[in-house]
Amino acid sequence: MPLSKQEWLALEKKAYDLRKLTLQTTMWAGSGHIGGGLSILDLLTVLYHKYLNIKVDDPKWEDRDRFILSKGHAAIAYAPVLCDKGFNDVEMLKTFNLSGSKMGMHLDSNKVVGVDASTGSLGHGASIAAGTALAARILGKDYLTYIATGDGELGEGSNWEAFMTMNHYQLSNCIVFIDRNHCMIDGPTEDVMKLEPLKDKLVAFGFNTICVDGNNINELCDAIDAAIARSKEKCAPTCILMDTQKGAGIKSIAGDYHCHYMAIDDDTFAKYSKELEEDYNARVARAEKEGK
C-alpha cells in the first residue's frame, strides 16, 4: 500500500529526529561512525516505525520480526533508534563508547535490549539472518528477517556464502538490504575494490533485486512492500540495493568517504545541526510535492 503523504511526512520527521540524536550521540561519544550511520538511517527509521513486528515490552518475543545489522559499526545510529523506540533508556546514549558502558562502538546483543545479533566483525550478518529465516521455516513461524549489510562489506566472501544459502533454500522470508553508499575507509569502493556490476552479481546469485534511492523514504517503503508481498510464498529472496550517501543529511560531509569515522566538536556540531535542519526542510518540501 503506497505511503500516504501524512505517513511520509511523519517518517521524515522521525528520521530527522533520529539524525539529530545520532549527531548528538556522536558528540557525547566524542567521535563515531557517523558516515555509515547516517547513510542507513532512513532504512532504520522505516523498519522500526513502520514495518518491524516487534514488542518493546517483550523484546525476546519469539514471533517477532528480526533485524540484523551486519554493518555493526552503524551502531552510532542504531543505538539512538533502539533508545528512541523505548528498548533502552535514552540516557544510555550519553555513555556510548565510554569505559564501562553497555553500549560499545558495536552493539552486544546480550547487553543492549532489542539487538538481535552481536555484530561488528563484517560479513557475519547475512548467515545469521539465513539461520533465523530457516528457523522460521522449520518452526512454522511467519516472522520476517531483515538484514542490512554495507557495500564495502561485500568484500567478505562469507556474504556470498550466505547469499547462496538464501537462494538455495528460497528464503523469501529474508529481506536483504545493501547500503550502497559507495565509500569504504580507504576511499570510494570502486577505487579500493570494485563492486560493480553489483546488481548483476545479486541477480546472478538468485535475488529478486530492487534498486532504490536508500535515502528516499517513499522509495524505500515501496520496495519493502514489494518484498513483503512475496515473502509468504517460498521463492527467491529479495535484495533491496539502496543507493545512499555516506553522511546523508549533512551537506558538508555527504558522499565523502572521509566521514566514515569522525570526531565532533562544538563548532561542527552546530554547523551539522543547521545542515540537518536544511536537509529536513528540503525533504519535507519533496514529500509535500510528491506525496499523495
Add this chain to the structure above:
Amino acid sequence: MAGGFVYNAIDQTEVATAEIYGKALADIMTKDPKVVAITADLAKSTKLGDVLKICPERVINVGIAEQDMFGVAAGMARAGITPFLSGFSAFTSMRACDQLHTDICYQNVNAKIIATHAGTSFGQAGSTHHAIVDLAIVRAMPNITLIVPADGYETANAVNAAYENFGPYYIRINRGFDRVLYDSQDYGFEVGKAVELHEGTDCTVIACGSCVFQAREAAKFLESADGLKVRVLNMHTIKPIDRDAIIKAVLETRRIITVEDHSIIGGLGSAVAEVVVDSGKACAFKMLGHPDKFAPIGLQEDIMSEVGIDANGIIAAVREVMNKDFEEDDNWDDEF
C-alpha cells in the same frame, strides 16, 4: 548418563566414532523437533545418515561454506533451535574461527559443534586436514565447553550432555574407529570431571582422546614391568578443566605427564600446566604432544608413535620423570 542413545559392545567394534554421534543425534532429533543438524557438504563424512533417514527436513546442508554454517547455526539458535554442526576439526576451528568466536561464543548461543577427524586421525590427508591446533584456538574462547571423548561410549555421553546443557559445546572426535576404553556408557561421565582409569601414586598421566587408551596400556605395562603405580586420568573435558583432580594429582603423585594428539602449545598440557602453576606448587611436569612443527603424513598410529604419544612414548616419559628427585618439604600439605 540418563536417557539418550544407548549402544552396545558390538557397536563399539563395528560402528565408527562419528557414527555414534550420528546415532546419538538421530535419537535426540526423534524426540525433539527443535534440534537441527547442519553440515557443510560433510553429511556422509560426519555420519548423518541415520538423521537423514529420520528427518531429512531438519538436515541443513550449506555446501562447502563453513563460515556460513556457523552463522546460520547462530541465527537458528537465536530463534530457539538447538543446532548440531558437524565438520572436520581443521575447518570448524580455523576456517570458521571468527564465526565460532563472535557468532557462537560471544553471543553465547546454544549451538553444538561436532568436530570430526580430530588430531591426526585423518593423518594420511596431510597437514591441511590435521587438527593439532584446534584445542588451543577453541580453549581460549569464553563461554564454550570443550570435550575430547576417548571412545564411542564417551562420544555418546558427550553428545547427550551437550544436548542437555545450554551453551556452546565443541566436541572433538576422531575419524574412523577408536580403541574401546569402557565396558558401557555407565561409568559416571560428568562434564568437567576427569575419570580415573588406573590407580597410582608414583606419577599421573593426564590424557585426552585417542591418547587415553595408550596411557592406560602404558600404566598396565609399567605396573607389571617396573612395579610403578601410575595414575591415569581421562581428562575428557578440556574446558572447564577438572582443577581438583589436577591438584590432587600434584599432591599425591608429584609427577605429571600430559598426553594429547595436539600441539604441545595451547592444548591439554597447557591447560593442566596453568592449573599447576596457579596452585603455587611445583611438580615434575612433562608435556607429550606434537612438537612445534607440522605433523608428518601417515596413519594415526604411525604418527602417534613417531611423536611419542603412544604407549611406548608414555612409558619412556614416565621412566624419565621417575628419575627426578624432590627435596623434602615439610610444609607441602600446608600450602593449599
